[in-house]
Amino acid sequence: MKRMNQTTMRRLISIGMLLILVALFAGLAGTGEGKFFNETNLIEIVRNASIPAIIGVGITFVIITAGIDLSTGSMLALVGMVMANIYVYTLWPIPIMIIVGLLVGLVCGLVNGFIVAKLNVPEFIGTLAMMLVYRGLTYIIAVKNDIGAIESVRMNHSQYAFLGEDFMFVGLYYVIIAMIIVVILGQIVLKYTRFGTNLYSVGASKKAATLSGIDVMKTRIIAYAVTGVTVAIGAIFMTAKLQSTTANLGTDFEFDPIAAAVVGGVALSGGSGDVIGTLIGALFMATLDNGVKMLDMNASYQYIVKGAIIIAVVIFDSLYKRRIDRRAKEEGAKEGLE
Amino acid sequence: MKRRKLALLLTAIMALCLVFSGCERKVRKDSGAAAGGGGGNSNKQKVDIYGGEEIKIAYIAHDLGTPNNQGWKEGIERECASWPNIKVDSYGAEEKADKQVEIMTNCINQKYNAIIIQCSDGAALAPSIAQAEAAGIPVITLNLDCSSDTVHSALVMAVDYDAGRMAADKMAEQIGGKGKIAIIEGVPGLERTDNLERGFIDTVKEKYKDIEIVAQQSASFQKNTARTVMESFMQQHSDLRGVFAINDAMAEGAALAAENKGKKGDICIWGADGEKIALEMIEDGSMAGTIYTNSWDEGSTAAKIALLMISSDYDSSVLTKTPKVIMEPIVVTKDNVGDISEEDRW
Structure with a gap:
């Protein structure tokens, strides 16, 4: 029998x-x-999974290169706040506002990539620091009222708010459509382009990738830039759904896309996993989140149940991986004997 | 070269935003009329609460872990405890508005009979609140005034701006109308605490020319952070006479810092909320005062309104403005802290 x-x-x-x-x-x-x-x-549930899945596509790229991005939550707030500024203080058309939002995401991602890949700051600390920087910038440019207190901005213009609603019939939310497009594009890039292959090589071994002529730095920077763009897409749909934005948007959000990727089988050590896995992970997390709320369970226990299930999945994953490795070794040994 | 261009682009966008901040606000014309605003056609159905039918009430907290939220929760549960057919489910939103929106949608889908919510952010929750009201689910908001964003069944809140004024007056009296004072702020952007602070500052600036506000720092509502902030205040200003912390947790932290420096009772430390520990600290002299509101009472008032809405034909579609129930605050100092009985401490 041929093994799967x-x-x-x-x-x-x-x-x-x-x-x-x-x-x-x-x-x-x-x-x-x-x-x-x-x-x-x-x-x-699918709707709730959409934004973590969209951002998860970018995060998957980064994690495949053995990196991590902890600044996505703050970046989300920054993109939202730049758009809010345009919304409140100018009469620029809404599409321009959205394009500027995407640009801000792209630039933030490039900055992350530059710091991590070019300046060689460890990913964890570099993006953690940028998380603070982006949050600070968000507070600085936040829309304020007469006494200088930060105000949450209502962005309910119909040309924008429709993005938080559904298309054609009830249930086909724009955000779900966007998620499907982003996931398909992500998977194609990952599996069928040179860049995708490079991501895996960089994650497996930076040294080997360099020796085989891959521009490791460029590959890593692009991975972070992609994350920036996906964060911007997420920010657009999130603010459209909330019909508003605040300086506190996306606090602690960084965890969601990372958890989606890990649960979906993207190894934090890099070099393996893919976007479809992350999508399944995001659906898993959203189901878990929704399900525990539906149980008649004390809210305090819900956190523990969620945490325990995530740990169980990751333990299972590592046991499974060990088993696979062992079997591969045994087979290798057997072949060697023959 | 490319990178420099990108850096320039980022700076340009940021600079643009800063320039905007100085600009006048523009009003966008909208022909498509977005969602929002209550009223309209509601399909609310009357339920006989004495009939033994199962009734579900959802309580959605900003953060279930705080004493305030626990106080409201208990108030709601106590009020409903006498009806065996009423079930209260509490949800925590980890301090996030988007989580609250998700929970709201869940509650609407699960056809709760009423929703009591402390909004993390009025503007963000407005579409969900309007959606719930349109689905015939009365929404009662707690504490945060988001009535300007959407019309809903009721708002139960404590006085904020005037409470700040009261604290300022009482503190001024305690320090003899002159000296240096400082403010420990919470998280920016929350209406209630912003108003509290504004009330305090306005009063000091209008009425007490000899009192100088020398420092304002945020401690994010955290006791531990407030302790550090207070230590730096005392280092910079050895003659500090008073501190107003926007919530009790921070006032408690500040009081601990003062005590640690051997200045217990020398600096007049004020908080707001009136939680149990703060009242105890006022009794033993480490804090000078607080603005007490009875969270249990607020919670049970919200529950009473919910039950009224559920059991009557009345619905919010007849409203043009959200009715507000404003709970009287009590200014608590060492003189009257004993009047708040043990049962009323949350």
Whole structure:
């Protein structure tokens, strides 16, 4: 019997875990209207997963290069606030405002990449520091009222707010459409372009990548820039959904896309995983988040349940990986004997 | 070269935003009329709460971990405890407006009979509140005034601006109307605390010419951070007479710092909220005073309104403005702290 490809296997396990989780909550929290398992709620889960999944695409690129980006939450706020400034103080058309938002995301991503790849600051500390910088900038440019207090800005112009709604029929939210497009594009770039292959090589071994003629620095910078752009896309949909923005937008958000990627099988050590995995991870996290709320459970315990399930998934992943490695070694040894 | 251009672009965008801040606000014309604003056609249905039908009330907190939120939660639960058919579910939103929006959508889908929410951010929650009201679910907001953003069933809040004024007057009296004082701020952008601070500053500037506000620093509502902030205040200004912290947790931290420097009771430290520990610290003289509001009472008032809305034909579509229930604050100092009985301390 031909053994199944390792990635396919991991994918099937992810999907299986997601389905088990859905079945579990359907059993515990009930099916039917107003309960967990019904069309409205399932669509809501996909909608909630969309923004972490969109940003997760960028994060996946970065994690594949064995990097990390902790500044996404603050970047989200900065992009939102730049757009709010344009919204409040100018009459520029909404599409221009959106384009500027995307540019801000791109520039922030490039700055992260520059600091990490060119200046050789360790990813963790570099992006953690930028998280503070972007948050600070957000406070500085925040829209303020007469006494100088930061105000949350209402952005409910119909040309913008429609992005938070659904398209054609109830449930087909624009953000879900955007997520599907971004995920497909991400997967194509990752699997079928030279750049995608380079990302994996850089993550597997920077030294080997350099020796084989890959511009490691450029590859890493581009990965961060992609993250910046995905964050900007996320910020656009988030502020459109909230029809407003505040300086506190996206606090602690950094965790969500990273968790989605890790749960989806993207190894933090780099070199493996893909965008579809992250999408499944984001759906898993959103299901978990939604499901525990539907259970009649004390809110304090919900955190513990969520944390425990994430840890269980990651432990399972590492055990599985060890098993695969061992089997590969055994087979290698056997072949050597023959 | 390319990089320099990018750096320039970033600087340009930031600079542009700073320039904007000086500009006048523009009003965007909108023909498409976006969502928002309550009223309209509501399909609320009357439920007989004595009929034994199951009734679900959701309480959505900004952050379930704080004493205030626990106080409101308990108030709501106590009020509903006498009805066996009423279930109260509490949700924490980890201090995030977008999480609250998600929870709101969930609650609407789960067809709760009423929602009581402390908005993290009025503007961000407005569309969800309007959506719930349109689905026939009465929404009662707590503490944060977001009534200007959307019309809903009711708002239960404590006085904020005037409470700041009261604290200023009482503190001025305690320090003899002159000297240096400082303010420990919370997180910028929250209406209630901004108003509290504004009330305090306005009063000091209008009425007490000899009192000088020498420092203003944020401690993000955290006790521990406030302690550090207070230490730096005392180092910079050895003759500091008073400190106004926007919430009790920070006042407690400041009082600890003062005590540590052997200045317990020398510096007049004020807080706001009136939580249990603060009242105890006023009793033992480490804090000078606070503005007490009864969180339990606020919670149970919100629950009472929710039950009224659920059990009557009345719905918010007849409203043009959100009705406000404003809870009287009590200025607490050492003289009257004993009047607040043990049952009323949260």
